[in-house]
Amino acid sequence: MSIAAATPARLQFRKPSVIPGFGLTLGFTVLYLTLIVLIPLAGVVWRTTELGWADFWAIATDDRTVSALKVSFGTALLAAAVNVVFGVLVAWVLVRYRFPGRRILDAAVDLPFALPTAVAGIALAAIYAPNGWVGQFLAPLGIKVAFTPLGIVVALIFIGLPFVVRTVQPVMEEIDKEVEEVAATLGANRLQTVARVILPGLAPAVLTGFALAFARAVGEYGSVIFIAGNIPYVSEIAPLLIVIRLEEFHYAGATAIAAIMLVISFAMLFVINLIQAWSRRRYGYVG
Amino acid sequence: MDVSIRNVRKEFDRFPALRDVSLDIRSGELIALLGPSGSGKTTLLRLIAGLERPTEGAVFFGDEDASHKSVQERNVGFVFQHYALFRYMTVADNIGFGLKVRPGATRPPSAEIRRRASELLDLVQLSGLEKRYPNQLSGGQRQRVALARALAIEPKVLLLDEPFGALDAQVRRELRRWLREIHDTTGHTTVFVTHDQEEALELADRVVVMSQGRIEQVGTADEVYDTPNSPFVYGFIGESSSLPVRVEGGQLWLQDRTLGLTAEDVPDGDATLYFRPHDVELITDGCGGCIAGTVAASRRVAGTRRVELEIGGDRHRVEIELPIEHPAAQKNRVAFRPRRWRVFSESGAVGGPVASNGRVHHEELARTGT
Amino acid sequence: MSVEALSRPLPDGAAAGTLAPVSKAAFKRATTETTATKAVLIGIALLFLALVLVLPLVAVFVEAFRKGAGEFLFALNEPDTLAAIRLTLLVAAIAVPCNLIFGVAAAWAIAKFEFKGKAFLTTLIDLPFSVSPVISGLVYVLLFGAGIVLGPWLKSHGIEILFAVPGIVLATIFVTFPFVARELIPLMQDQGTGDEEAAISLGASGWQAFWYVTLPNIKWGLLYGVLLCNARAMGEFGAVSVVSGHIRGLTNTMPLHVEILYNEYNFVAAFAVSTLLAALALVTLVLKSVLEFRYGDEIAATAKH
Numbered sequence: 001m002s003i004a005a006a007t008p009a010r011l012q013f014r015k016p017s018v019i020p021g022f023g024l025t026l027g028f029t030v031l032y033l034t035l036i037v038l039i040p041l042a043g044v045v046w047r048t049t050e051l052g053w054a055d056f057w058a059i060a061t062d063d064r065t066v067s068a069l070k071v072s073f074g075t076a077l078l079a080a081a082v083n084v085v086f087g088v089l090v091a092w093v094l095v096r097y098r099f100p101g102r103r104i105l106d107a108a109v110d111l112p113f114a115l116p117t118a119v120a121g122i123a124l125a126a127i128y129a130p131n132g133w134v135g136q137f138l139a140p141l142g143i144k145v146a147f148t149p150l151g152i153v154v155a156l157i158f159i160g161l162p163f164v165v166r167t168v169q170p171v172m173e174e175i176d177k178e179v180e181e182v183a184a185t186l187g188a189n190r191l192q193t194v195a196r197v198i199l200p201g202l203a204p205a206v207l208t209g210f211a212l213a214f215a216r217a218v219g220e221y222g223s224v225i226f227i228a229g230n231i232p233y234v235s236e237i238a239p240l241l242i243v244i245r246l247e248e249f250h251y252a253g254a255t256a257i258a259a260i261m262l263v264i265s266f267a268m269l270f271v272i273n274l275i276q277a278w279s280r281r282r283y284g285y286v287g
Numbered sequence: 288m289d290v291s292i293r294n295v296r297k298e299f300d301r302f303p304a305l306r307d308v309s310l311d312i313r314s315g316e317l318i319a320l321l322g323p324s325g326s327g328k329t330t331l332l333r334l335i336a337g338l339e340r341p342t343e344g345a346v347f348f349g350d351e352d353a354s355h356k357s358v359q360e361r362n363v364g365f366v367f368q369h370y371a372l373f374r375y376m377t378v379a380d381n382i383g384f385g386l387k388v389r390p391g392a393t394r395p396p397s398a399e400i401r402r403r404a405s406e407l408l409d410l411v412q413l414s415g416l417e418k419r420y421p422n423q424l425s426g427g428q429r430q431r432v433a434l435a436r437a438l439a440i441e442p443k444v445l446l447l448d449e450p451f452g453a454l455d456a457q458v459r460r461e462l463r464r465w466l467r468e469i470h471d472t473t474g475h476t477t478v479f480v481t482h483d484q485e486e487a488l489e490l491a492d493r494v495v496v497m498s499q500g501r502i503e504q505v506g507t508a509d510e511v512y513d514t515p516n517s518p519f520v521y522g523f524i525g526e527s528s529s530l531p532v533r534v535e536g537g538q539l540w541l542q543d544r545t546l547g548l549t550a551e552d553v554p555d556g557d558a559t560l561y562f563r564p565h566d567v568e569l570i571t572d573g574c575g576g577c578i579a580g581t582v583a584a585s586r587r588v589a590g591t592r593r594v595e596l597e598i599g600g601d602r603h604r605v606e607i608e609l610p611i612e613h614p615a616a617q618k619n620r621v622a623f624r625p626r627r628w629r630v631f632s633e634s635g636a637v638g639g640p641v642a643s644n645g646r647v648h649h650e651e652l653a654r655t656g657t
Numbered sequence: 658m659s660v661e662a663l664s665r666p667l668p669d670g671a672a673a674g675t676l677a678p679v680s681k682a683a684f685k686r687a688t689t690e691t692t693a694t695k696a697v698l699i700g701i702a703l704l705f706l707a708l709v710l711v712l713p714l715v716a717v718f719v720e721a722f723r724k725g726a727g728e729f730l731f732a733l734n735e736p737d738t739l740a741a742i743r744l745t746l747l748v749a750a751i752a753v754p755c756n757l758i759f760g761v762a763a764a765w766a767i768a769k770f771e772f773k774g775k776a777f778l779t780t781l782i783d784l785p786f787s788v789s790p791v792i793s794g795l796v797y798v799l800l801f802g803a804g805i806v807l808g809p810w811l812k813s814h815g816i817e818i819l820f821a822v823p824g825i826v827l828a829t830i831f832v833t834f835p836f837v838a839r840e841l842i843p844l845m846q847d848q849g850t851g852d853e854e855a856a857i858s859l860g861a862s863g864w865q866a867f868w869y870v871t872l873p874n875i876k877w878g879l880l881y882g883v884l885l886c887n888a889r890a891m892g893e894f895g896a897v898s899v900v901s902g903h904i905r906g907l908t909n910t911m912p913l914h915v916e917i918l919y920n921e922y923n924f925v926a927a928f929a930v931s932t933l934l935a936a937l938a939l940v941t942l943v944l945k946s947v948l949e950f951r952y953g954d955e956i957a958a959t960a961k962h
Contacts, residue, residue, distance in 0.1 A: 014772030019853050020863035026766040029778070032759045036830055037784055040796035047799050086705045093702040097695055105703070107946040111710050113885070114938035114945075116892025117790075118912040119931040122919050123713035126720050126928075133716060158709055177688050178371035181338050182433075184358040184687035185365040186385030186440055196388070200375050219789025222894035222912065226919065239791035243899060246798060255799060258792045265787045283374045284422035338687055358687045 076217035079156030087164025117222025147229025160213030167209035204279035295344030319491035364437030547576020550638025562625030732926035760837025768845030794899025820902030840882030
């Protein structure tokens with residue numbers, strides 16, 4: 001797949017360089033990307049268009065589809081919101097304070113990235129089931145976590161936490177101490193400095209972290225299905241409904257739901273890019 | 288507001304950043320803290336602001352011991368080298384910040400804050416930029432905003448940490464003049480830190496020369512330039528040449544020759560002679576008492592000629608300035624005597640014509656036009 | 658302007674009597690909180706992390722040993738479990754090198770050259786991160802499934818992709834696609850092209866420049882990317898679940914096997930297999946931290962997964 005690297009047309013396409021291998025590496029990259037990612041994804045688009053608008057609309061507005069999407073987006077939104085609060089707090093503690101075990105804690109934040117989702121799922125189920133580690137203390141209080149939407153939120157908090165922490169943390173590390181000092185010399189007390197100077201500066205990063213955690217949570221499957229109970233119309237998430245439709249060989253149904261989710265996650269991606277572009281333009285840095 | 292620093296010592300993890308520093312700053316004065324990096328000048332500035340706590344000693348604002356006052360209570364205006372502007376606030380919001388965060392009772396209404404902000408923008412010559420973000424300003428403009436923000440709280444003292452350090456030479460000179468004007472209009476007691484001697488000498492009423500956590504000398508530009516009181520100040524401010532000499536009976540000797548220089552207060556022993564390369568008189572007729580050497584190197588510097596002389600058997604090199612028409616060729620013998628000089632003995636004693644003879648001092652001032 | 662007017666530092670010891678230590682309690686640093694506030698914030702963070710992160714991890718190990726070490730070992734020695742372990746290793750052994758080669762090639766093209774559409778290409782590489790794992794599996798079902806062009810054709814040629822190992826490998830490659838590239842691109846962009854240009858001007862071939870100049874520069878970043886890629890490859894559940902067909906002993910990877918055991922109420926076995934995956938996660942975290950700590954400068958460390 002060696003693309004003729006020396007033709008004049010090529011020179012307009014890329015800046016000349018003495019380093020070889022452009023044709024080979026770019027060719028391989030594009031080919032691999034096309035085969036592994038683009039063609040399969042295009043398949044979803046193609047199958048959706050094949051479906052026809054009426055059929056698509058029927059599936060998309062089907063009660064079970066709508067409630068699955070509602071459950072997925074609702075719980076993801078809630079979990080991302082919780083993660084914003086605690087993620088910023090955890091990042092702050094890790095960046096600003098020195099205490100024994102800080103390094104281990106810092107490393108542990110990545111656990112949800114590294115721990116297979118199925119393992120997280122069954123562990124959370126064991127903890128929050130009515131007879132589980134924590135569940136047995138919540139049950140007498142009338143709080144049911146596992147096998148309810150609340151259980152889904154718990155799993156999604158686990159999954160999404162590192163996204164917020166790891167997005168906010170580097171920006172927090174970059175905060176100029178002098179800016180805080182200046183605020184103090186201007187008479188601001190610590191709370192005012194944090195609320196008016198530090199947190200607004202973190203806003204783009206927090207928004208990005210929120211969007212990443214949300215996007216991941218919407219699509220999450222492994223950690224959720226064990227704790228969700230998967231009751232249709234109550235605690236059935238959209239990715240699970242796709243799996244169910246596939247098992248029923250109802251490919252059209254699976255494809256339609258997948259298409260809706262893809263559109264929404266690409267929209268999320270677009271929003272994240274907008275936030276970053278806006279932040280860069282206005283404040284001269286990326287959150 | 289008078290500011291008085293009394294016997295302040297500051298250690299960072301046992302490392303002494305300031306060793307027993309005392310300094311009186313008079314109300315309305317524009318004072319420069321000048322020194323190389325690591326001399327403690329920024330630490331001293333931060334101590335005045337209350338951003339650091341002295342290990343020992345006290346800082347007085349007027350008659351009041353400010354040591355127990357927080358940064359917020361001290362009401363100082365602080366300007367950082369890299370401006371430290373709030374980058375997601377507009378210029379107007381930056382300037383108004385100090386007023387906005389005041390407790391309810393003393394906080395001006397927001398219309399008043401806006402008015403004050405635009406007034407200050409006029410003062411710093413940035414009218415009309417209220418709605419801009421710091422990111423949209425040049426370095427010089429940012430520093431003006433930072434100053435306006437510091438002035439907005441009507442500070443008792445204005446503190447500037449290397450205020451022009453991040454700017455290019457042209458802007459730096461402009462802002463320097465402009466800061467002087469602002470100081471003269473507002474009359475704030477102002478302390479600024481710099482490592483640029485030109486900036487300090489040009490701008491400040493008095494210059495505080497610091498080195499290794501100590502104040503070496505405090506004085507006007509003329510005083511620190513013309514009568515440095517330590518080898519460090521001699522070396523740090525302006526150009527200087529030095530020569531190891533011996534003092535015997537109030538006379539300066541180089542090996543077996545007398546230099547014709549008298550330092551009566553200096554005890555016998557080894558010492559070092561300091562003088563400015565341009566502040567020498569050539570001696571053409573014989574040498575009953577002078578410094579003589581052979582030309583080792585000569586280079587032209589603008590309107591003068593710089594010559595390195597090798598002096599005596601040790602071939603110690605000193606640099607002096609000669610008129611451009613002087614035929615200083617390689618190996619030529621040149622004899623001279625410093626006009627204004629100082630000698631520092633190993634025991635710390637100081638001698639020189641300035642200390643012993645005030646007349647020379649004034650004469651020289653008139654001559655150099657300072 | 659007389660010399661006497663020069664104010665001088667007081668000589669050492671002259672004013673020793675007036676030197677007074679400043680009390681620590683009176684001074685409040687401008688850029689931090691009070692000790693009490695700090696303690697409360699650290700406490701909340703610790704409690705939250707303990708509840709959300711540590712507790713699940715502990716639960717895995719405790720549940721696995723609930724009925725003793727004997728049961729635990731028995732569960733791990735079961736033939737289906739061993740088959741799942743073998744399959745997981747096999748899948749990772751194929752998927753990771755594939756993405757490694759792709760990552761290096763993509764980073765070389767993107768970081769060492771300026772060309773049109775570079776930003777777009779970079780965005781496309783990130784695409785699999787924003788796709789639900791289930792959809793990542795679904796795309797291959799749609800591509801290779803029955804009733805679709807490719808499916809019957811492959812079947813008639815005796816090639817099985819779906820509900821077989823190739824499908825699992827493909828789905829795994831899809832979900833771990835960006836890891837290596839994403840780590841290497843910013844790293845190699847930071848390093849610029851100076852080293853390679855110098856090598857080539859000294860007469861090195863492209864391969865030599867890569868092998869002797871580029872590779873040593875990126876080796877820790879490469880390892881970092883491979884580490885994360887491998888962790889995800891071995892642990893992937895959603896995508897693999899959709900394409901695997903869940904045939905015990907044949908198309909079951911470890912995470913899928915955990916699910917089957919769990920759904921059969923064989924909790925000890927499910928958690929026993931989970932301990933292996935959790936151990937893998939812990940090893941990954943430790944190695945990752947070591948890399949970040951020791952070679953922080955040689956890793957892009959902007960990885961968002």
